[in-house]
Amino acid sequence: MQAAVLRAIATPLVIETLPVPQPRRGEVLIKVAACGVCHSDLHAVDGDWTPLPTLPLVPGHEVVGHVAGLGEGVEHFRLGEPIGVPWMYSACGTCEFCLSGMETICLKAEATGYTKPGGYAEYMIADAAFCGRIPEAADLYEIAPILCAGVTTYRGIKRTGARPGQWLTVIGIGGLGHIAVQYAKAMGLRVAAVDVSEEKLELARQFGAEMAFNAATTDPVRAIRESIGGSHGAVVTAVSPRAFEQSVGIVRNGGTVAWIGLPGGKQDEIRLSIAAVVNGEVSIRGSSVGTRQDLQEAIDFAANGLVRARIEKAPLADINGIFARMKKAEINGRVVLAIA
Ligand SMILES: [Zn+2]
Ligand SMILES: [Zn+2]
Numbered sequence: 001m002q003a004a005v006l007r008a009i010a011t012p013l014v015i016e017t018l019p020v021p022q023p024r025r026g027e028v029l030i031k032v033a034a035c036g037v038c039h040s041d042l043h044a045v046d047g048d049w050t051p052l053p054t055l056p057l058v059p060g061h062e063v064v065g066h067v068a069g070l071g072e073g074v075e076h077f078r079l080g081e082p083i084g085v086p087w088m089y090s091a092c093g094t095c096e097f098c099l100s101g102m103e104t105i106c107l108k109a110e111a112t113g114y115t116k117p118g119g120y121a122e123y124m125i126a127d128a129a130f131c132g133r134i135p136e137a138a139d140l141y142e143i144a145p146i147l148c149a150g151v152t153t154y155r156g157i158k159r160t161g162a163r164p165g166q167w168l169t170v171i172g173i174g175g176l177g178h179i180a181v182q183y184a185k186a187m188g189l190r191v192a193a194v195d196v197s198e199e200k201l202e203l204a205r206q207f208g209a210e211m212a213f214n215a216a217t218t219d220p221v222r223a224i225r226e227s228i229g230g231s232h233g234a235v236v237t238a239v240s241p242r243a244f245e246q247s248v249g250i251v252r253n254g255g256t257v258a259w260i261g262l263p264g265g266k267q268d269e270i271r272l273s274i275a276a277v278v279n280g281e282v283s284i285r286g287s288s289v290g291t292r293q294d295l296q297e298a299i300d301f302a303a304n305g306l307v308r309a310r311i312e313k314a315p316l317a318d319i320n321g322i323f324a325r326m327k328k329a330e331i332n333g334r335v336v337l338a339i340a
Contacts, residue, residue: 003121004319006057009047012320013059013120021117021125022069028077028128029069030085035119036062036145036309037335039175039239040087040262042323044114048264053114061087061112062147063119063126064140065340074128082140084132084299085124086147087289089116093129104155104288120316122339132295135303145179145309145334146302151290153180153235154298156258157187159287160233164188167231169224169250170209172238172261173200175334179309180235181207183298186306192231194220194243194250199332203310215242221249230255235287239263241270248272248282256283313338 001020004013023029041059043049053059063085067077077083091098091106098106110127112118117125134143153176162168166189170180173195184191185208192211193204201212211227213220224230230252236243236259247257276282290298301307310333314322322335 001122002316003058004316006045006053006055006059008055009052010045013045015317018121020123023071023125025072026074026128027071027125028067028074028083028131030063030065030083030124030126031068031340032063032065032119032122032124033140033340034064034144035060035337035339036148037319037322037326037337038062038148039326040148041113042326043262043264045323046265054116057113058117058121058124059113060119060121060337061085061114062144062149063112063124064134064144064147068123071128077128077131082134082136082138084134084143084147085112085119085126086130086132086151086295087112088130090127090130101291101293103291119339120319120337130292132299134299138303141313141336141338142309142311143299143302144336145175145311146298146307147295148289149176149179149309149334150183150302150307151295151298152176152260152287153237154183154301155290155294156180156235156260156287157183157189157233158294159258159285160235160256162189162233162256166190166233167192167228169194169231169234170204171220171234171236171243171247171250173197173204174237174329175331176237176260178203178207178333179307180237181209182307183301186301192224192228197329203332215246221246224250233258235260237261241267245270245272248276248284251282253280253282255280256285258285258287260287309334311336
């Protein structure tokens with residue numbers, strides 16, 4: 001099978017021919033149809049995070065395909081059925097976090113396309129217990145970004161606690177943000193959008209954002225406070241540390257900020273006003289991908305047409321060029337590798 005492989009950190013991926021893997025107990029073999037290109041894949045390739053990914057690495061964690069082989073004991077999927085693989089390859093299932101519905105923070109979790117081979121390949125192995133069920137009628141290319149961008153933004157919005165009718169600010173309208181706007185609308189929230197690109201703000205308006213502010217030319221904190229007194233919640237999908245700093249001022253008193261984006265590398269620290277957090281009783285919550293239940297809910301929104309990723313299809317061989325465009329923030333929406 002063909003796969004895009006990383007042999008050394010911060011080097012281009014190379015298309016190689018690898019043997020098709022065999023599923024063991026509890027695993028499925030998947031014939032990959034589509035795999036979205038997430039910014040985290042670029043972080044993995046560039047070695048921005050500690051610990052580093054397991055090499056050689058096949059990246060890719062927005063995987064959709066069909067079941068091509070069943071390991072022993074797998075009974076809830078059948079051959080040929082559509083299936084999705086998210087970032088969370090597996091979690092231990094027995095720790096205090098797994099037992100309390102917080103498997104996203106399990107210390108023994110494995111990550112697809114990071115500690116385990118991912119979907120930049122014609123076939124991959126996944127843990128059957130952590131795969132998503134994809135409706136037969138779904139467009140596999142459009143649904144692929146839901147496996148990370150979708151579930152991640154959906155959980156982030158849930159973690160702000162914002163209720164229908166309340167305001168949510170989406171900061172960063174890229175691969176995650178343009179999907180976050182749609183989830184927020186589908187969940188009955190009113191949306192303000194912040195980005196530094198007019199094109200991306202226009203996309204946010206098209207998806208139903210009632211207000212959109214360009215942080216390159218306007219102070220979004222002041223603009224949102226002056227127009228609505230601050231939003232009830234905010235999700236940060238941007239990768240600029242300044243966006244994280246601003247998020248705390250963008251919410252009104254008692255508001256909750258969910259941080260989703262990961263700037264990585266040397267940009268991992270910010271400066272915040274302690275008084276703003278204390279006096280405004282602002283909550284700051286991290287939100288990392290989603291649980292299996294979040295994933296299934298996120299897929300349902302998309303399968304019912306309420307959320308639609310804006311995608312651009314590309315062949316696997318284009319991956320290094322796609323990463324170059326991603327570094328320059330030149331991608332509007334999501335690039336999806338059309339593998340089958
Ligand atoms: Zn991702
Ligand atoms: Zn666990």
